Amino acid sequence: MKILGISEGFHDAGATLIKDGKILSASHSERISRIKHDKWLHYTQIDYADKIAFFEKDWLKRTRQWYAGQQRKKSRINYDVSFYHHESHAASGFYTSKFDSCNILVIDSIGEWDTVSIWKAWVKRGKPRMAKIKSFKYPYSIGLFYSAITQYIGLNPQEDEYITMGMAAYGEPIHYEIMRDHLEYHNNHKGIRYLPSCFRNEDIAASAQSVVEDKILELVNEYCLHENLIISGGVALNCVANTKVAELGKNIWIMPNPGDCGSSLGAAALAYGKKLNWIDPYLGTEIKRDPKIKEIVNHLINHSYCGVANGRAEFGPRALGNRSLLADPRRDVRDTVNEIKRRQKFRPFAPSILEEFADKYFEGPMNEYMQFVSKAKHDYSSVTHVDGTARVQVVKQNCKSILRPILEEWHEQTGCPMLLNTSLNIKGQPMVDTWQHALDFEKKYKVKVF
Numbered sequence: 001m002k003i004l005g006i007s008e009g010f011h012d013a014g015a016t017l018i019k020d021g022k023i024l025s026a027s028h029s030e031r032i033s034r035i036k037h038d039k040w041l042h043y044t045q046i047d048y049a050d051k052i053a054f055f056e057k058d059w060l061k062r063t064r065q066w067y068a069g070q071q072r073k074k075s076r077i078n079y080d081v082s083f084y085h086h087e088s089h090a091a092s093g094f095y096t097s098k099f100d101s102c103n104i105l106v107i108d109s110i111g112e113w114d115t116v117s118i119w120k121a122w123v124k125r126g127k128p129r130m131a132k133i134k135s136f137k138y139p140y141s142i143g144l145f146y147s148a149i150t151q152y153i154g155l156n157p158q159e160d161e162y163i164t165m166g167m168a169a170y171g172e173p174i175h176y177e178i179m180r181d182h183l184e185y186h187n188n189h190k191g192i193r194y195l196p197s198c199f200r201n202e203d204i205a206a207s208a209q210s211v212v213e214d215k216i217l218e219l220v221n222e223y224c225l226h227e228n229l230i231i232s233g234g235v236a237l238n239c240v241a242n243t244k245v246a247e248l249g250k251n252i253w254i255m256p257n258p259g260d261c262g263s264s265l266g267a268a269a270l271a272y273g274k275k276l277n278w279i280d281p282y283l284g285t286e287i288k289r290d291p292k293i294k295e296i297v298n299h300l301i302n303h304s305y306c307g308v309a310n311g312r313a314e315f316g317p318r319a320l321g322n323r324s325l326l327a328d329p330r331r332d333v334r335d336t337v338n339e340i341k342r343r344q345k346f347r348p349f350a351p352s353i354l355e356e357f358a359d360k361y362f363e364g365p366m367n368e369y370m371q372f373v374s375k376a377k378h379d380y381s382s383v384t385h386v387d388g389t390a391r392v393q394v395v396k397q398n399c400k401s402i403l404r405p406i407l408e409e410w411h412e413q414t415g416c417p418m419l420l421n422t423s424l425n426i427k428g429q430p431m432v433d434t435w436q437h438a439l440d441f442e443k444k445y446k447v448k449v450f
């Protein structure tokens, strides 16, 4: 039976098609429509399916929107079954995990009413079960608080939160108490209305980040006693906070697309009723080209950077080698790549490293999906943040991306086992999806794409 899970109507619409436990495709609307954070599905994502599952309860969401004074357009798609917003977030984690039992911590901005929920999950007679053990409801919201801070410091809410996280390393958490007060006692849906003008943005970001980290650790320590922990919801993209949780010694699984787009997968999984066969996040549009590895590496050696668009697009916000802009981390390429991507100068880049060398060059939690930060034990400044950390992608031997053979050849020729890896897009625009997008990118931004 084919099941289509869909999420749309707020931001970052997505669709996941599964058949008998296999994920056939999972895609992000913005990549196809080319509208950043597109909240509606593109017609090409609506495939034939025996059942269509929606990621939230429309009627319940309307009660909260009525309370909050918001208006909303209903999904235009007729679905067969729907699940609660946080239930879909939780399932996107549990149904793709290897855990037989665990806790699930869901933290996002807002769905229906829940903004934080904690679950226990287990498998009974082959069937996954989830039970909510605690929830916090709107207007209290860690996600809305972080978005309000993002907006206050002049960035785009629901989009630039990761920039706020990066900026935090440049500040000191000297306004911690004020930020904590905002989180606990204010309705941050209305934004942060006033902070003294003498406050530096970097210190505001650092203080907010510190408050969020502490709050997450408190939630984990109080409610998530199982050694296995799944983190889901948009806040699970905060890799600095994830790292603090990992340091508690938990086994952590975060599906690479833990936000609302990934909830399309959660809804499909719930409708299926059994765990899915998770292999990797290369689930989107396919480009079949197989470029020559030696040619790519020679280009990197001679020109410092290039794009790669090959295989299926990653499901999730991180480019993991199939829609990536790669660069030589041994050179001072940070400003050049930031300029190409029209990004702020302080923005750090992530390294992708052969798994055999990961422990030699980095210390701390790291995995194949760039979900944690670890301490750099090398001098490659282009891939090291100001605080000495990096959001590492460990490229495993069985990684299906072309990135693996590129790194092997790169290491062979240069002795360096890592490359700078950033998404193949310009700031504020969706990632390259098709080969035509790649050609357009090459022409417009003068970056050779393989």
Ligand SMILES: [Fe+2]
Pocket: 085, 089, 108, 109, 110, 111, 233, 234, 259, 260
């Ligand atoms: Fe959500």
